[in-house]
Amino acid sequence: MGRVQTFDTATVVRAARTLFWERGYEDVSVPDLEEATGIRRSSLYHAFGSKRGVFDAAVESYLEDVVRPRLRPLQGPDVAADALVGYLRGLRAALADGRPAAAQAGCLLLNAATAPVGRDEAVAQVVHGYRAELHAAFRRGAQAAGTAAPEQVATLCTSAVVSAFVLARIDPDEAVATLDAVLGVVAPPAGGAGG
Amino acid sequence: MGRVQTFDTATVVRAARTLFWERGYEDVSVPDLEEATGIRRSSLYHAFGSKRGVFDAAVESYLEDVVRPRLRPLQGPDVAADALVGYLRGLRAALADGRPAAAQAGCLLLNAATAPVGRDEAVAQVVHGYRAELHAAFRRGAQAAGTAAPEQVATLCTSAVVSAFVLARIDPDEAVATLDAVLGVVAPPAGGAGG
DNA sequence: CCCGTTGTGTGATGACCGTTCCACTATACT
DNA sequence: AGTATAGTGGAACGGTCATCACACAACGGG
Numbered sequence: 001m002g003r004v005q006t007f008d009t010a011t012v013v014r015a016a017r018t019l020f021w022e023r024g025y026e027d028v029s030v031p032d033l034e035e036a037t038g039i040r041r042s043s044l045y046h047a048f049g050s051k052r053g054v055f056d057a058a059v060e061s062y063l064e065d066v067v068r069p070r071l072r073p074l075q076g077p078d079v080a081a082d083a084l085v086g087y088l089r090g091l092r093a094a095l096a097d098g099r100p101a102a103a104q105a106g107c108l109l110l111n112a113a114t115a116p117v118g119r120d121e122a123v124a125q126v127v128h129g130y131r132a133e134l135h136a137a138f139r140r141g142a143q144a145a146g147t148a149a150p151e152q153v154a155t156l157c158t159s160a161v162v163s164a165f166v167l168a169r170i171d172p173d174e175a176v177a178t179l180d181a182v183l184g185v186v187a188p189p190a191g192g193a194g195g
Numbered sequence: 196m197g198r199v200q201t202f203d204t205a206t207v208v209r210a211a212r213t214l215f216w217e218r219g220y221e222d223v224s225v226p227d228l229e230e231a232t233g234i235r236r237s238s239l240y241h242a243f244g245s246k247r248g249v250f251d252a253a254v255e256s257y258l259e260d261v262v263r264p265r266l267r268p269l270q271g272p273d274v275a276a277d278a279l280v281g282y283l284r285g286l287r288a289a290l291a292d293g294r295p296a297a298a299q300a301g302c303l304l305l306n307a308a309t310a311p312v313g314r315d316e317a318v319a320q321v322v323h324g325y326r327a328e329l330h331a332a333f334r335r336g337a338q339a340a341g342t343a344a345p346e347q348v349a350t351l352c353t354s355a356v357v358s359a360f361v362l363a364r365i366d367p368d369e370a371v372a373t374l375d376a377v378l379g380v381v382a383p384p385a386g387g388a389g390g
Numbered sequence: 391c392c393c394g395t396t397g398t399g400t401g402a403t404g405a406c407c408g409t410t411c412c413a414c415t416a417t418a419c420t
Numbered sequence: 421a422g423t424a425t426a427g428t429g430g431a432a433c434g435g436t437c438a439t440c441a442c443a444c445a446a447c448g449g450g
Binding site: 197224225 | 411
């Protein structure tokens with residue numbers, strides 16, 4: 001019973017997610033959220049409790065709708081030999097794409113890590129888990145590809161992805177070059193390490 | 196002529212630098228600066244023009260007193276064969292040190308890159324130059340060490356250092372592991388690639 | 391129809407932000 | 421000693437922030 005919600009929660013969260021992604025938690029004001037979502041403060045506070053609540057929902061949505069779909073080929077019971085290379089090439093393509101919104105936003109979570117909100121224990125924990133999930137997926141990918149020293153390769157890939165996301169915000173070309181360098185390790189251009 | 200300054204500019208800039216380093220530009224308020232530097236707003240504004248002016252001075256100080264001294268062995272006319280490994284081990288030691296201030300602050304410039312202030316063109320330019328300086332130094336180090344594909348190795352090192360700095364803020368152990376992984380590439384534990 | 395319940399709109403709250411203004415102080419030169 | 425000059429202290433500025441309080445609107449069940 002009672003009045004029914006006039007907005008679609010998922011849509012609102014997606015709009016907020018985009019905003020937080022591009023500008024970061026502290027640079028997005030509640031009026032900004034009102035404008036981007038099309039609903040008023042009172043509805044936001046009623047549905048999410050606080051600005052921070054909106055951010056938490058955006059982070060959840062980011063993990064579920066952005067991060068995990070791309071990681072899934074590296075997480076299933078069967079991992080293809082070229083899954084790791086596929087992931088890195090896909091990310092490379094996304095960063096090289098040129099659309100400022102997608103390319104220059106980097107990673108919502110890594111941006112949060114270096115921001116004030118990153119000092120919050122809960123946020124730090126999420127970022128920690130994100131890195132661990134990345135690393136575990138890359139290790140499985142390296143194992144599936146049959147590379148030597150998969151643990152080390154996984155760390156190098158994690159490192160490349162993290163720095164690519166950070167560099168994306170100031171120098172997309174260098175972000176791409178970073179992924180190319182690690183692709184040279186994972187998929188050597190001319191014969192050799194393939195298992 | 197006129198009244199003489201009661202504070203040492205370099206000391207004030209260092210104090211501001213530490214604060215910006217640990218907390219980021221936007222999370223440091225002018226009252227925070229007053230407390231950390233021991234001088235009042237009026238003096239800060241008289242000497243630096245604005246909060247942003249203080250930040251710019253802090254960035255300059257960071258480059259000159261923190262970044263370049265560590266990079267110098269990789270920039271002189273003669274670069275030792277172990278200069279690159281020395282740099283990476285030195286950074287590793289600093290991050291593993293455990294003192295929260297030094298270890299968990301990451302890099303002042305990279306933190307700025309993902310923050311709102313990073314969207315400022317001048318700041319982005321400085322960060323861009325910083326990354327280029329890192330990369331050039333690492334390439335010279337790789338060449339001096341006689342590694343194969345010095346350009347690629349330099350990119351891998353830059354990537355590792357960038358991600359180590361970012362991870363330092365949320366997971367110092369993983370930051371160290373990242374440097375270890377790239378050290379495994381630059382200085383293989385058992386024989387082989389030495390030139 | 392009426393009422394309980396839930397969602398929405400509007401306006402105000404106190405706190406803090408970076409910046410500015412102005413009176414006062416201390417120095418160096420004449 | 422007198423004065424122009426530069427530095428300092430303190431109070432105040434308008435603006436924006438996140439949050440809240442309260443009245444009104446729409447729905448379901450009696």
